[in-house]
Amino acid sequence: DTAVSQTPKYLVTQMGNDKSIKCEQNLGHDTMYWYKQDSKKFLKIMFSYNNKELIINETVPNRFSPKSPDKAHLNLHINSLELGDSAVYFCASSPRLAGAYNEQFFGPGTRLTVL
C-alpha cells in the first residue's frame, strides 16, 4: 500500500510530443506538489495544490499544466516536450498547506528523457 505513487516510472519520448505523469496519494492529505530534479540535483517546486485548488505556480513554462481531479490525485501534463524537460519529476503530498511539522511525503519519481 504505497503512500504516494507515480506512473510511469520511466518515460522516454521524442521532442514535440505531449505526455502526462499521474500521481496519487492515499494518505488523506490536503496538499500535493510537483517537483523537478534537474541535472544539478536541486529539487525545485513547480506547483502546489491544496484541496484541488492551485496555490503555487512557480516560473514554469505554460507547456506544463497540472490537473487535480480530486484531493488524492495531481497529474502533470506536458505539451510540446523539449530537450530541457529531461529530468526526474517527483510528486509529493503533505497533511496541510502550511506550518511546521508538515513534512512532505514523496513519490518514487518519474524519469523523463526527451530525445
Place this chain on the structure above:
Amino acid sequence: DQQVKQNSPSLSVQEGRISILNCDYTNSMFDYFLWYKKYPAEGPTFLISISSIKDKNEDGRFTVFLNKSAKHLSLHIVPSQPGDSAVYFCAASDTGGSYIPTFGRGTSLIVHP
C-alpha cells in the same frame, strides 16, 4: 540564487563512526528545517526536523543542530551504518510566508563496512 547550500557533494565514513552533514542557508526568514534521505530510484523520505526555537533535536541515532546566528545546521548520525548510505537533502521553509520548503542539492553519504 541558492538559498539552501550543501557544499559537500559527498561524504565517506567508516561504519560505527560519526557522520556529519552540513547545510547553510541565506534567508533569515527560514524558521523550520528538515532533513530528507533518498535512496536511488526512490523519492526522498522525511528523516528529522527542527524549529528555529530550538537548537537541537534528537531522534535515535540522528541529531540535528541549528546555529541561527551562523545560519547553519548539521545532521549527525551516530553510529553510522551501511544502510545509512544515501543522499541527504537539507530543506528550509518560512512557515509564515512562502511555506514551501527550499531544498539543497544533497550530500551523498557512503558508509563503508
